[in-house]
Amino acid sequence: MAKSRGFSIYLLKSTFSNENALKEDHSLELLSEGVINLPDGAFMYIADRPSSVPWWKNYWGVQKDLYQMQKGALVFLPINNRWVVLTFGMTYHQLNDNCYEYDFGLRTTLNALDPTKIKSTDILQPENAKRQRVQSPTASELNFFDLRSDETILKKMTGAVKDEYADLFKNITGGNSLKVSSNLQADGISDLCINLVEIYEKDDYKTTFPELQNIVPVKDPALLDLLKKNLIEAFNRNPAPVELVLSIPELFDYSTDYKIKFSGEGRSNLEFTDVYIKGYREYLLDKGIEEVEDVEKFNTHKLRILDDNEILIKEYSIYKSFLFDCEVEGKTYHLCEGEWYFIETDFIINLSTELDSIFIDNHSFLLQCEDKREDDYNISVKNSNPNIICLDKKSISPNGQYQVEPCDLIYINNNYLELAHVKISTRSSSLSHLFNQGVNSVQLLRSNNQAKDKLKELVENEVTILPFIDEGKYSVTYGIITKNDKAKKSKSLPIFSRISLLRTVNALRTMNIPVSAYYIFDNVDRKNLNQEED
Template sequence: MAGLEVYLSLNSLLVKPEYAQRDLSSLLKPGSMFNEYDLSEEHELDAEGKLFVKTPVANEPKWRSFAESVVGEELTGLQNISNSAVLLIKSNGKVVAFTFGYGRFLLDLTCFVPDFGIKTALNTLDHSSLRSVDVLTLDDQAVQKKSQSSKEAGVDIFGIDVSRDILRAVTGSAKDGVELNRITGGDAIYSFSLSISVSELPSLIDTLYGYYNNESYKNEFSWVDNIRRVKNDGEISSLNESMLDNVKLKNSVIKITMPEIINWDLVHGFSYTRAKTQVNPTIETEDYFDTINATSITIESIKSDKLFVFYLDGSVKEYSIYKCLYYEFVSGDKTYVMFSGVWYEINNKFILDIDANLSRIPISSLSFPDVHVWTDRINEKDILKIESEGHYNSRVSTGSNFYLLDKNLVKTSKSTSSIELCDLMTIDRKFVHVKHRKGGSSGLSHLFAQGYVSAELTLSDRDFRKEARKKLKPISSSLRDTIPIDGYKSSGVEIVFLVLGEDSASLISNLPLFSKVNLSKVYDNLIHRGFDVSVAGAAKLDISQ
């Protein structure tokens, strides 16, 4: 019996070194109900361990009463019983948990290495044998995606964007020299199949630790180190304290932004807890700082405080300030970013590469007037207002060399919606795309994407060019002729990104990190297609005086 070998699918987790000397039962969630079993002495293991089996609880399915009403009688045998167990083995100072059924839900995951699963998988997988990947794409809002291939393939087939995607889980076949099958790794859990006897468990722990504790993944998956989500509670707590110190100092490194994409055309203004009646047209971090008591503010109070968004239809939406904070913090060779309520660790070399790329983008040679701001007295309150994008575009195009194309949409079969060619255009083929800076990172990614999609469709889609010419002809025949139906060339065409409320000189340096990432990617794509790219800002001008 002791040497019996069986084929098993195992889920494994590695205990953090600082918890390896604790009593094994303390690695389970507090309050868990379980039966505890010692290992059989017949195996003569040079290791210690225990098996924990959750006390099973029978639950009735939620649909039972409805089903019984359908047939008019009691249904029997419909109880759900889930079985869960955890085998904890300590060998050579290392502790590994092997879970069965729903056993992972018995564990206190704060005691386990958070990247054991994903890193061990990347170190043991054949990079050309992937079956599925899970990624978290960072943008104005995080998007989770799972992709699965019909056959083994390399990572390129899954369309991963190494500048924005965090790899969360991966499945594939083992590389040469790894005696495991059907490998999956995600966060803390490493799953695999193998034939094993109980006596081989200590050597398996050493093997798994060796797979985790090396850097071979960097040969094929080095990009995964660009961005990682911080999950360690202690690390998050330390980062929160750093952020809190800067909030108390009311430091300008703290920014408040929208944590998701909104329709700015429908927004009336913004306000904060303790100043809800003071509505401003833009998100100003200083306005929040003015409402807080620096000596008593805590992370919990920041989570309770709200940013209110007032819409033109009278509705109001609120967001936790904690989820609206944007903060970059450098520590050694790592940069940490708080974005949409989540901390990310970003490799500094990655950031330096992004900044170096952005430094190549010139300031537009075009001259743009400042965007107007003013103060209105409404209900005995001074309300700061800012010129809308539509009004600014219209004003700029009046009596100038700019043609107004704002909201002049072009239909195309290659997009789910009609596309705006640009907001402003010149006769020498400069396409100007305009957005407010007022919401932080929110909206800026849309600005860059808009410029790229319009340029790409104009270059590649003949039907799009035909429709664009129809829109341009009533404005100017000469303007129409800048986009020929056939023979259109990107050479000499300039895509200009104009941000309202920001000086041209400080525009790129003041962009939030993920907006920089998006602009860098768009810039590379447009340059490679032969377009010129530039940026510009329009500073605020107070016309109240």
């Protein structure tokens, strides 16, 4: 039996071919002769970089001759008036970010996959750009992977295929590209790709995985142009709105020593320790650019991750690195990894119905914020109200465990011991932390006697408070310091913050914990601050 080999496959958009799909500065060589098994009409490009000495050889003074080499290839196959690209090695980075169908791998996988034989999922939580891979030791159904279709985007899936496709391949992995193994020889690969494109064009996934439809890709060119216009307008506001975030657009090993640079308008000496819109804007200003007028600039400008030797680890277009929420004609859209998604309208309506009731119009002492820092605001509230205790940066976690802050402010209110959690900003990642903090502290106080004892010590055994701690009679208030319109209630929050808040509210309600949210007016000009408070 012939040996099975792995193939990584991209489907180019209809307007792209080998002539315009590669980056302008690509370093690949087109082979015009000496390729015996290449199908008719196909093209092969190879990466044949000369060998180099690894940095650690001289660092440790290794005397032995050591060299590392990087080889790879791209093969362009014509398939039914479209082009498929097979990538070998790391050459996929030589493709333009906008040249291929981003849903090809995932949609083909969802159409071909046996829904009872899933082995792995990669998901993205847009509220905080959190990426997670969940693997099963045995083939399982979707519910094993705890994929919450109302708050996550499925980025990749691996599993065994349905019986009807078993003659083509046994297992399949799909994300932006498609990965399959096959024992076909070179003259049969074109037929395999024809079958894959046919599977991609089916709608079987809508029946097999109906729960994955709350968040769906946007394909209408006219709507995409309108969404991109919204993105340009948001970026050119300084500071950028909280709905716009720059992030590394895939799973990344943060244990690697790295630095961030930007390119696209020429070299710059600016480098950064992490990824922020502020750093990208500094790069543009360094090049004399105050505003971006064409969204195509976001495709040609690059976010570059380099190691200590200035060797490129990863490179992404700025466009692919944006996370962005916006509303157009009453509908909500989300940009993630270069693709726009429509958020189901009924789902948005349900969020408002569930959440608006917890937003209160007035609060007795959480008045407007005049402080740049959260801790200063919390102290000012405490100083103005003798019955309030400030517990900001305190911990109730049992000895040896990760620090858990009980709340920022604690006080008796309406016959409950109220735990107030305060956060400057309506940025999704910050609010996700805020909402989770409210749940985690209550769960710990309800379940751990050592945590309760620590809280008693923190409130200095205040006689009026102790009975509430013993009974576990708490309520939770989220104080959000922002300039956003409080009249819009939950709609003043980014979409995935609302989803996160609903999850939190439901968790607190199952513990019979009353919960409320309040917008604290931010009376501070934060335009020139380095960054928001964590």
